[in-house]
Amino acid sequence: MQGLLDFAEGPLFRLTFFIMVLGFARVFILAIWGAVDAYRKAGDKTIAWGTATRKTIGWLVPIRSVFTHKPFYSMFSILLHIGLILVPILLLAHVRLWETALGFGWLTLPKTWADLLTLATIVAGVAIIIGRIASSNLRFLSRKQDYLWPLLLIIPFVTGYICSNTAVTPATYQILMLMHVLSSELIFVLIPFTKIAHCVIMPLSQFIMLIAWRFPAHVDDDVCTTLNKKGMQI
Numbered sequence: 001m002q003g004l005l006d007f008a009e010g011p012l013f014r015l016t017f018f019i020m021v022l023g024f025a026r027v028f029i030l031a032i033w034g035a036v037d038a039y040r041k042a043g044d045k046t047i048a049w050g051t052a053t054r055k056t057i058g059w060l061v062p063i064r065s066v067f068t069h070k071p072f073y074s075m076f077s078i079l080l081h082i083g084l085i086l087v088p089i090l091l092l093a094h095v096r097l098w099e100t101a102l103g104f105g106w107l108t109l110p111k112t113w114a115d116l117l118t119l120a121t122i123v124a125g126v127a128i129i130i131g132r133i134a135s136s137n138l139r140f141l142s143r144k145q146d147y148l149w150p151l152l153l154i155i156p157f158v159t160g161y162i163c164s165n166t167a168v169t170p171a172t173y174q175i176l177m178l179m180h181v182l183s184s185e186l187i188f189v190l191i192p193f194t195k196i197a198h199c200v201i202m203p204l205s206q207f208i209m210l211i212a213w214r215f216p217a218h219v220d221d222d223v224c225t226t227l228n229k230k231g232m233q234i
Contacts, residue, residue, distance in 0.1 A: 001174045008181040016185040023192025073135075076127040083121025084153060087114060088184075093164070118161050125154035149196055155183040 088094060092108040099105035109117070128150045132138045159180035163173055191197055 001171070001178070005174055005178050005181070008178060008185065012185060013181065016188040020188040020191055024197070027192055027197060073128070073131045076124040076131065079120055080124035080128060080150070083117050083124065083157070087117055087121060087157065090114070115161065115165065118157050122154050122157050122161070125150040145194070152183065152187065156180050156187070159183070
């Protein structure tokens with residue numbers, strides 16, 4: 001078991017992390033290429049930097065929408081996203097691993113804060129699953145992956161919390177830690193190729209869409225011609 005855990009924490013971790021980085025690089029390149037192509041074809045090449053920045057920040061911090069549309073579900077969703085980003089990056093044990101590999105580290109969350117945020121992330125993930133099941137509208141729009149993703153995402157949090165806060169036998173610890181590492185690595189591989197990538201790329205793609213998307217010149221005439229409405233006053 002220990003040999004398998006060492007493999008998962010070593011070569012397999014580096015491979016899956018490399019796949020994630022390459023996947024995100026592909027997504028970023030395609031997004032930027034699409035923005036450049038849209039801007040090149042645009043009739044109006046004026047970039048509304050202020051509007052694009054405000055709308056992007058509004059997407060990142062959706063304070064208004066949280067309290068106007070499904071407030072509890074939206075708050076749990078935001079909490080889940082915060083936990084998914086902060087805990088893996090700022091957890092002391094993770095930073096020490098990066099420090100060993102890279103030779104430097106960064107600020108970490110106090111253990112109490114990390115534990116509370118971990119528990120909050122688990123609760124938020126479970127609440128989102130229950131919310132999708134309980135809401136007829138969300139249930140109609142949801143696909144299987146919309147239920148599986150929150151479940152997969154909270155597995156590393158549950159196993160990591162148990163390993164760091166609960167007295168278990170060495171054999172149980174190794175099993176839980178192996179589940180923790182393997183589930184995290186599965187997430188690494190899947191993130192760039194599934195909808196969950198929006199956690200990372202959405203701010204950039206939102207900004208690119210706002211500054212680059214313009215209808216080409218004379219597109220209104222083409223649309224009217226296609227609809228057989230040429231020359232009509234609306």
